[in-house]
Amino acid sequence: MTRSSSDLPPENGQQPDDLGPLRSLLVGPEEAEIRSLKERLDDPAKFAQAVGDVLIPALRHSAEQEQELDLELGPPVEKAVRSFIRDDPDTVADAIFPAIGPAIRKSIAASLHGLVQSINRSLEHSFTAKGLKWRLEARRSGRPFAEVVLKHSLIYRVEQVFLIHRETGLLLEHVVAESVESPDADVISAMLTAIQDFVHDSFEGPRGQGLDSLRLGDLTVVLEHGPGAVLAAVVRGQPPVELREALVSTVESLHREYGYAFEKFSGDTAPFEPTRDQLERCLAAQYAEDDATMALPKWFWVVLVASIIGIALWSWLSLQSRWRWQDYLDTLQMQPGVVVTDARRTSLSGGMVRGLRDPLAASPGDSAEAAGIDPARIDARWQPYQSLEPELVLARARQILSPPTGVDVDLDGDRLLLRGEAPHSWMTQALTLARAVPGVREIDASGVVDVTASQYAAAVSRVDGRRLHFGAKSFEPVEDLATVVSDVAELQRLAGELGVSIELGLIGRSDGSGSSVPNLELSLQRARHVQDALMAGGVTMALDVEGRGDLDRIAAPEDRADAENRSVTLRVQPKG
């Protein structure tokens, strides 16, 4: 305590040592407080903490009391800010960039609001009236309509938007409009940056500023620079003012969100993928025609839509009708024996056809029905003719020859092929008639079996050598002659058909009992009896009647020899 007290400063320059103990007795506690205060004042850190503790309440108190603190603080703070801005304007510009843009735009927007409104009104008015007049104007002036529209309004389309890192020129994100391709966006991004650097360096542009736009024909690259990143929009057509505003607002918003990421970017673009949404919002497009017609009255749209639906419906029906008609004509043309010389669709459901038609061709009504057209709605007039198409030649041959069942008629080129089994009479007739069929040059009947010839052969074998038996001494046959009569009649018919001249020999015989002369007579009578029966049965062919008695015996076993010789034998023989 004594040692500490000696550290205290002397009062009034005097230091009477003998008063020390007394003083410590009298002001000892206060001395400790003074020392503590002195320490806080001497130590800058402690003093700063003490002032800091009261500074904020003091400022608050001062503001509440409307004291002159702010007036006092104003000049030094202003001076400090001025000096800071003078030394490092970029940092300040970067810092206030996100805030200053919206502020300026807000102010300008407010003052321009009235003006824009009046411009919009006048534009809308002119669109309403002129939208339809443009076509007239285009027609009058002889210029393309698109040119007139362009003259009157703006058309633009943002095709690509690049988000480019300002420092490195590397591409952070890239979006393209539908049907636009840009595989080299990263290289283009760098080149765009290089070109900006080039222009900036070449013409000594102000620090911190870049190119606003590049233009080639109707293609414009609109650039909007932020401190960390540049937005480049590739626009086809005339970029509107709103696009610039949209880009500015996007750049600001991106800097608010990604300002730090731009600063720390080291090549990894993944953190910037979420910016796609914002960039895609810049891919706007506006077509003047929309504006031109937008202002038209509602009834116009109703009529327009109704007309479009009507036209579409009519077109569809017409198209279907056209397809059906074409189907009908195609089918008709493909029909053998039909030649269409003139055809016209006269309504949605019908038409007229003129042409030549072979009467044997398929009915044209069938083609119409197959194509879904009512034949009654078609005014068809056909001139008859004879077609030489193979189908028709064949049909005609069949019609003329009328082949019996079992006969096939076919055509191979101009050769008519006949196959199957046919009566001789038909064959004879067919061979003659076939030559008269138009389109047939040759007839091949080698495949036809003559049924009449085989029937004739069978009939001959039934009759030739047939033996009719008689009782002893009798010229009445023991069997019924009806079968023989009908067999001979059939033979006679078949021979007639084949044109073969035959005669039938009737050879009468008798057994060996009795004398030869009566036997000869008996045998002749027997033959005549058969002759009578045949003639009575309608047989008209030559019958050669002969009685041989017992002179020409038929060899037979003993027990049947007499019975076999009491007979008449039939012999079929060529006439003459």
Next chain:
Amino acid sequence: MAATQKKICMLGAFAVGKTSLVQRFVDGLFSEKYLTTVGVKIDRKVVAVEARGDVNLILWDLQGEDDFNNLRATYLRGASGHLIVADGTRGATLETAIRLRDLAAEMTPGAPCLLVVNKSDLRSSWEIDDKQLSALSEDGWCWLTTSALNAEGVEAAFEKIAAMVTQ
């Protein structure tokens, strides 16, 4: 877009073969006239780096430096690394390379530089000797030799710079 992107500048004296070095090995979009007009041509080279995946190198091929053409230093801004090309057959190009490295170090502090001594196919007529190269190594240079003619070392150079800038 997913691959890491890096801006790499290709620097070097006039006619050291920078453009020949890239044109056979990279995806080019722009013609060489950009070099003489704008002073830079951009190419792209995708290099696979171990444990890092594909790195998309955006190569800024800068116009060769000579008495008449001065490099536009602005183009160096933001580069992650530099390929500095020298011509082994012309000793003076190494001096240019050293000067360009200093410029690069000033413009892009911390960005690595890889010295590529080109024309290794003409080794017999080299003016740059091994002693000079080992002196460069001692000085902290990273270097390798290439031949744009027979492709020797070219891929390795791109892989090397890609590895250096992604470290």
